[in-house]
Amino acid sequence: MNFGLTEEQEVLRSVSRRFLDERAPMATVREIMESPEAFDETLWNGIAELGWLGLIIDEEHGGAGLGWVDLVVLLEETGRGLLPSPLISTSLAAAAISEFGTDAQKQRYLPSLADGSAIGTLAVLEESDVIGPDGIALSGSPEDGGFRLNGTKRFVHDAVAATVFIVPFLAGGKEITLGIVEASAEGVAPKSYTIMDETKRMADV
Numbered sequence: 001m002n003f004g005l006t007e008e009q010e011v012l013r014s015v016s017r018r019f020l021d022e023r024a025p026m027a028t029v030r031e032i033m034e035s036p037e038a039f040d041e042t043l044w045n046g047i048a049e050l051g052w053l054g055l056i057i058d059e060e061h062g063g064a065g066l067g068w069v070d071l072v073v074l075l076e077e078t079g080r081g082l083l084p085s086p087l088i089s090t091s092l093a094a095a096a097i098s099e100f101g102t103d104a105q106k107q108r109y110l111p112s113l114a115d116g117s118a119i120g121t122l123a124v125l126e127e128s129d130v131i132g133p134d135g136i137a138l139s140g141s142p143e144d145g146g147f148r149l150n151g152t153k154r155f156v157h158d159a160v161a162a163t164v165f166i167v168p169f170l171a172g173g174k175e176i177t178l179g180i181v182e183a184s185a186e187g188v189a190p191k192s193y194t195i196m197d198e199t200k201r202m203a204d205v
Contacts, residue, residue, distance in 0.1 A: 009073050016074050019050060020081040032084040033198045039161045044085060048116025052087060057094050061110035084199040086119050086158035093120025096166045100178050109164060109180065121162040123153035123181075123205055136176055138169040147171060147179060152204055159190040159203035 005013070023046055024032075032040045047053060055071050057063025064070075071091060078087060094113045097105055097120075112118035128135040140147035149169055156165070163183045171177040181188060190203035 005069075005073065009070060012070060013073050013077060015050070016052070016077040017080070019046070020077060020083060024081055024083055026082075029082050029084060029199070036192075037160050038084045038199060038201045039086065039158075040084070044116055044119075047085065047087065048114075051114075053090055053116050054094075054110075054114030056091060057098060057110050057114045061098075061106055062114035063094075063110070082199055086121065086161050089121035089158040089162065090119055092122050093164060093166045096122065096178060097180070101180070105180060113164070118163045119158065119161050120164040120166065121156060121158045123156045123159070123165045123167045125154045125156075126152065127154065133176055136168050136170060138167070140169040140171050140177065140179065142172070147177075149179065149181065154204050155202050156190070156205050157200060157202055159205050160192050160201055162190075165205065 024043060028040075028043075032038055032043070051064050052074060054061075054063030055066050055074060056068065057065070059065040075088060078085070090113055094110060097109050097113075101109070109118065109120075113120050125131075126135055126137055128137065138149060138151035138153065140149045147169070149167065151169075153165075153167065156162075159165075165181040165183070165188070167179045167181050168176055169179055188205060190205045192201055192203040195202050
């Protein structure tokens with residue numbers, strides 16, 4: 001079994017390393033780290049133009065239709081360069097919508113996540129120290145064809161920059177359901193704080 005990278009993956013690694021060396025040298029990284037959101041819109045747009053944000057989104061919805069190994073190759077390079085960006089958060093949000101979203105949700109959210117006009121993240125953890133389904137207590141009650149969520153998610157990566165949150169909750173207090181919550185929705189108010197990794201920002205939402 002061959003565990004080596006394909007020629008295309010080697011090209012991806014080379015191109016991404018060159019881009020990061022040129023556009024995100026350590027001096028730039030430090031400047032972004034010191035900003036309130038640890039986010040730079042110009043750099044984000046450059047990442048979007050390279051197609052990184054849609055790497056694992058299917059072509060039908062504006063992505064490249066590649067796989068997780070390709071994303072890992074890219075993330076190794078962004079880790080090497082200490083790139084401050086919501087790249088992984090947005091990729092995971094897109095993966096959740098791709099896997100579990102309705103056709104209408106995919107059409108609405110995936111193209112904007114792929115082109116960088118939207119930023120996604122997962123809002124999973126709560127007050128409980130239990131990791132997994134048993135730690136989900138956030139409740140949602142049916143309202144106007146959707147759900148009204150009441151509660152707080154903790155340690156949400158890139159929450160201040162995010163425009164779309166993927167939120168697991170208990171529908172009717174019973175079944176775990178994934179919801180899509182837009183940052184503009186009533187009551188969404190991230191409370192940001194600094195963590196040891198200054199290239200990232202977390203918040204309670």
